[in-house]
Amino acid sequence: MNLLTLVRKPAYLAALLFLFISIGDGVMLPFFALWAQKDAGVPVAWIGMLFGCYAGGELLATPLLGGIADRLGRRPVLLASTLGVGGGFLLLSFCHGVVATAAVLLLIGAFESVLHPTVFTVIGDVVPQDETRHYFAVARVLSSIGRAIGPAIGALLVLRSLSTVFVGSAIALLSAATLVVCLLPETLGTGAGEEDDEEEEGFSALLPALRDRRLGGLLLCFMLLELSGSWVETVLPLSVHAAGTLSPSGVGLLFTFGSILTAVLQIPVTRLTARFNARCLVLASAALSIAALGVLLASPSLVALVVAVTCFSTADVVCGPLMPSAVNELAAPKTRATYMAAVSVANDVKDTIGPASGTLLFAIAASLPWVAGIPLVGLAAWGLAATLAQSASRPTV
Structure with missing residues (x-):
């Protein structure tokens, strides 16, 4: 095995982490709304608020923890976050009240606030900038495979009880923690140039969007574009259940189909669109x-x-790798985890507002989320396209 292969190995291990993380999310997410409605007795209009606690915990924790992997290292942060999220899912399987469930979801979100950005950071640490889009696409393929496996496992577990899906999610995240312990090396400082002696601390250092207008513009447009996608994840299970089109297991299989399609198309489409x-x-x-x-x-x-x-999955395949690649290009090596954490903030805001607004719209009228989503996607995409073009034409400071 040559030196180049050794340097890139952590990128593949990081991509493999996405497999387990996505299995964990995929096992329980398609069934969460149904579990809240049937087992927890939560009114439909409030399910999104409870769902939003998951992202709300991330949003609250990111200002404190968002850039911690730039100081403590990637490996210890990944280990703590995978153990924390896995343990939180295990606790969730024992929750029966709205207050207890909300508290555990906030705890899970706090640990997950550093999980995705740190995994992306490991890839950015060891991969040349001109190849990041390919490696992020590989990560997305494994993530999509996980999202396909997860709902399929959940569809089996839900036959026993809806709460059992949380145990499946916990096992997946604890498996990710084992992978970190046994195989993942520390990548902090890999490929980095000379660093400044002075280190920034505090809120402004952990949320660089406040001072980097290019990043702020990307994140705002990205968040708005992804908002309707969160409506699909939250509202679609409720919609098909109300219409009697699919059973809970059928919903899981539908999401499995979408994830398989994403996994199959991601690499070929990324290669075909490399020059676009x-x-x-x-x-x-x-x-x-x-x-x-x-x-x-x-x-x-x-x-x-x-x-x-099929259309949603294809859209995700076409646009998905662009955001982490663009943000990685903006970041200096010593602030890479911090910039990825800013992406996580945008996702957290979207995942907090999205389910709440989507279920509220659905409670008003079943078709309202789809009606509102059409102009929202159009405007957000126009803004994101323009911002990406401007960022590409400006030199990185």
Whole structure:
């Protein structure tokens, strides 16, 4: 094995972590709304608020912990976060009240606030900038495989009880922790140039979007574009259950289909679109998402659901790798985890606002999330495409 292979090995291990993380999320996420409605007795209009506690914990913790991997190292942060999230899922399986569930979800979110950005950071540490899009695509393939395996496992577990899915999620995250302990080396400082002696601390250092306008513009548009996607994850299970189109297990299989499609298409599409500029990719992705929302608006049938999920998955394949690659390009080596944490903040805001707003819209009218999603996707995609183009034309400071 040559030196280049050894240097890149942590990138593949980091991508493999996404497999287990996504299995953990995929096992329980498609069934969370149904569990809250049936087992926890939460009114539909409030399910999103409870769901948002998961992202809310991340949002509260990120200002304190977001850039901690730039100081303590990638490996200890990943170990603590995987153990914390896995333990939190295990606790969730024993929760029966809204207050207790919300508290555990906030705890899980606090540990997860550093999980995804630190895994992305490991890839950025050891991969040349001109190859990051490919490696992020590999990570997304494994993540999609995990999202396919997760709902399938959840569909089996839910036959026993809805709460059992949380045990499956816990096992997946504890497996990720084992991978970190046994195989993942420390990558802090790998490929970094000379660092400044002075280290920034505090809120402004952990949220660089406050002082980097290029990053702030990317994150705002990205968050708005992804908002409707969070509506699909939260509202679609409730919608198909209300229409009687699919059983809870059927919902899991539908999400499994979408994840398999993403896994199969990600690498070929990334290679085919390597020469396309970011503006074209974002607008193409938006067109597919708008088509999917239109299909959901037109019909609740099984055929319509399959077509919509196909369009959503393809849109995710086209646009998905762009964001981490663009943010990694903006960041200096010593602030890479901090910049990735800023992406996590945008995701947390989206995941907090999205479920709450989506279920609220659904409570008003079943079709309202799809109606509102169409103009939202169009405007956000236009803004993201323009911001990506401007960032590419400016030198990194």
